Amino acid sequence: MENQFDRGSALSIFGSDRKEDFMALVLALAIAAGVYFLVG
Amino acid sequence: MVYTKRNPALLIIGLIMVGIWAAAEFNLMQGYIAHLGGKKYKYASELTTIPLWFGVIAVVAGLWQMLGSHKDGNLDYYGSTIAGAMFILLIAMLVRWFIAPEVAVFSKTLGKVGNTGKYWHKLLGLNYVVIGILVGIIIVNVFRIPAWAQNGVRLSRLGLKTGVILLGTLYSAAELRNLGGLSIVMIGFFVLGSVGMVLWLGARRNIPNSMGGVLSAGMGVCGVSATVASAPVVQAKSVEIAYTIGTILLWGVGCMFLFPIIGNVLNMSHTQFGAWAGTGILNSAQVAGAALAYQPDGIETLKVAEIFNITRVLVLPIIVLWLAVWYVKREDTGENEKVNVGRVIFAKFPIFVLGFILLFALSTTGIFAPPLHYKGKYFDNTKPKTMLTAEEKKVLTDNAGKVKLKARKEALQRLIANGKIMSIEDDTQIRGLANSKVMGKKSGKILKKAHKAVRHTAKKIKAFRKWITWLFAFGLVGLGMQITVKSMRQAGGQPAVIGGIVGFVKASLSLVVVLFLISDKI
Numbered sequence: 001m002e003n004q005f006d007r008g009s010a011l012s013i014f015g016s017d018r019k020e021d022f023m024a025l026v027l028a029l030a031i032a033a034g035v036y037f038l039v040g
Numbered sequence: 041m042v043y044t045k046r047n048p049a050l051l052i053i054g055l056i057m058v059g060i061w062a063a064a065e066f067n068l069m070q071g072y073i074a075h076l077g078g079k080k081y082k083y084a085s086e087l088t089t090i091p092l093w094f095g096v097i098a099v100v101a102g103l104w105q106m107l108g109s110h111k112d113g114n115l116d117y118y119g120s121t122i123a124g125a126m127f128i129l130l131i132a133m134l135v136r137w138f139i140a141p142e143v144a145v146f147s148k149t150l151g152k153v154g155n156t157g158k159y160w161h162k163l164l165g166l167n168y169v170v171i172g173i174l175v176g177i178i179i180v181n182v183f184r185i186p187a188w189a190q191n192g193v194r195l196s197r198l199g200l201k202t203g204v205i206l207l208g209t210l211y212s213a214a215e216l217r218n219l220g221g222l223s224i225v226m227i228g229f230f231v232l233g234s235v236g237m238v239l240w241l242g243a244r245r246n247i248p249n250s251m252g253g254v255l256s257a258g259m260g261v262c263g264v265s266a267t268v269a270s271a272p273v274v275q276a277k278s279v280e281i282a283y284t285i286g287t288i289l290l291w292g293v294g295c296m297f298l299f300p301i302i303g304n305v306l307n308m309s310h311t312q313f314g315a316w317a318g319t320g321i322l323n324s325a326q327v328a329g330a331a332l333a334y335q336p337d338g339i340e341t342l343k344v345a346e347i348f349n350i351t352r353v354l355v356l357p358i359i360v361l362w363l364a365v366w367y368v369k370r371e372d373t374g375e376n377e378k379v380n381v382g383r384v385i386f387a388k389f390p391i392f393v394l395g396f397i398l399l400f401a402l403s404t405t406g407i408f409a410p411p412l413h414y415k416g417k418y419f420d421n422t423k424p425k426t427m428l429t430a431e432e433k434k435v436l437t438d439n440a441g442k443v444k445l446k447a448r449k450e451a452l453q454r455l456i457a458n459g460k461i462m463s464i465e466d467d468t469q470i471r472g473l474a475n476s477k478v479m480g481k482k483s484g485k486i487l488k489k490a491h492k493a494v495r496h497t498a499k500k501i502k503a504f505r506k507w508i509t510w511l512f513a514f515g516l517v518g519l520g521m522q523i524t525v526k527s528m529r530q531a532g533g534q535p536a537v538i539g540g541i542v543g544f545v546k547a548s549l550s551l552v553v554v555l556f557l558i559s560d561k562i
Contacts, residue, residue: 005041005043005191005194006041007117008194009194010194010522011194011197011522012194012197012198013117013118013121013191013194013195013198014198017268017388017390018387018391020197020198020201021201021390021391021392021395022391023198024198024201024202024204024205024392024395025205025391025392025394025395025398027198027202028202028205028206028395028399029395031202031206031507032206032209032399032402032408032504035408035500035503035504035507036407036408036500039499039500039503040498040499040500040503
């Protein structure tokens with residue numbers, strides 16, 4: 001798991017877990033909005 | 041540093057995806073689908089939609105990578121992840137649609153295993169989830185991840201976290217009420233028990249307090265997040281954090297493959313297995329991996345496992361506080377740097393858990409499905425799909441005398457009078473009556489039809505289930521690509537011994553508790 005990138009970590013493209021969590025939240029809300037408005 | 045590689049790989053991936061779609065759409069693979077199960081093949085509808093959407097995205101992005109000019113910056117950095125993401129997605133597609141069904145076909149030719157009544161692939165849990173992770177492990181350790189895909193492979197954890205947040209939309213208040221109490225009791229006991237056991241064993245085996253502290257949080261709560269959150273509180277060194285993460289990874293990978301096999305041998309229900317995986321496995325991603333490996337084409341096991349997993353993460357602040365007090369008492373030389381425990385918890389608590397709770401809260405308002413839905417199904421007799429015909433009513437009236445139970449008799453009378461089931465309680469009675477078969481075959485069919493007429497599937501919940509399945513498939517293949525032999529070796533020494541003992545005790549005891557205390561439906 002050696003990091004060979006100058007940004008993010010070996011396991012994530014984001015600089016911190018907090019940033020990754022926020023991005024996951026934004027993505028999840030975007031999907032939820034898409035499902036809410038487009039499905040059914 | 042410029043991350044985007046001028047490589048035709050992404051374009052080729054896109055063309056392969058579009059090719060898969062075209063072959064399915066224009067019936068070019070009918071013979072192969074028949075070989076994989078014909079009408080029983082479950083992925084025909086996915087083949088004619090998903091590869092087209094992602095194939096087009098990959099072709100467009102592939103052309104941009106090949107023909108565009110790329111300079112150091114955000115567009116280059118984030119844009120270059122598309123190739124790796126599509127690489128993972130293509131592997132997930134091939135495994136889910138072709139390789140796993142092929143393994144199942146081969147396994148069936150070998151016949152059932154002894155008197156278990158199960159085929160080899162079922163018993164060993166060789167489904168798209170397990171095979172996907174294995175393919176990821178093989179790629180990274182045998183062939184290495186191609187340079188153009190390396191940046192994108194680091195998106196897999198984002199996929200898993202997004203999947204966990206979206207899981208919040210699938211729970212109804214009724215389900216959470218049933219599971220919540222049990223998960224709090226079980227998690228409370230096992231988390232506190234394992235933290236205490238690691239600290240006790242650590243003291244006996246003379247490992248440093250900082251190592252014992254960080255390992256106890258990792259083994260007790262939720263893998264990597266807990267390790268990182270507790271590290272500043274016990275002043276753990278980088279190498280101790282690495283050892284702990286290595287131990288969790290080693291133990292978790294073993295569990296991810298072994299748990300489903302044991303679950304199959306013991307014929308555990310989805311609820312039992314979910315509760316066991318959510319308690320006994322340490323890392324969120326591996327909990328999801330084991331749950332999906334146990335039930336690859338449904339989400340019930342994953343839902344139970346995740347509610348236990350989320351409950352465990354919610355215990356994190358308590359453990360951090362405990363470790364802070366424990367560490368200060370053991371190392372109190374007056375020279376230690378004071379750590380603000382509240383600030384550490386605020387800074388390190390995983391936000392995605394709050395995201396899960398937010399989407400669950402949104403879901404309970406009824407915006408995605410009626411609040412009382414169960415597994416995406418709900419009762420609604422204001423728009424029944426069909427009403428009973430006069431002839432069907434006559435059949436039921438003629439056989440009504442056979443019904444002895446008062447509640448069922450009354451529900452049946454209301455059904456005959458109104459031509460549809462009148463309440464959710466009546467629905468339960470009518471379903472029970474149909475299953476009891478006391479009114480004969482013909483009446484049974486009519487009762488089942490009446491039941492189906494008022495049970496509706498929430499389309500939005502169905503869509504969420506699809507998204508979650510694919511996000512987890514994507515995340516778990518990527519997770520496999522991050523499991524290197526080198527990272528597994530980091531577990532070596534005392535932490536691995538202590539982690540192994542505590543992990544084994546926790547997994548065994550939680551299995552016993554689950555088998556004795558949890559029935560199929562709770």
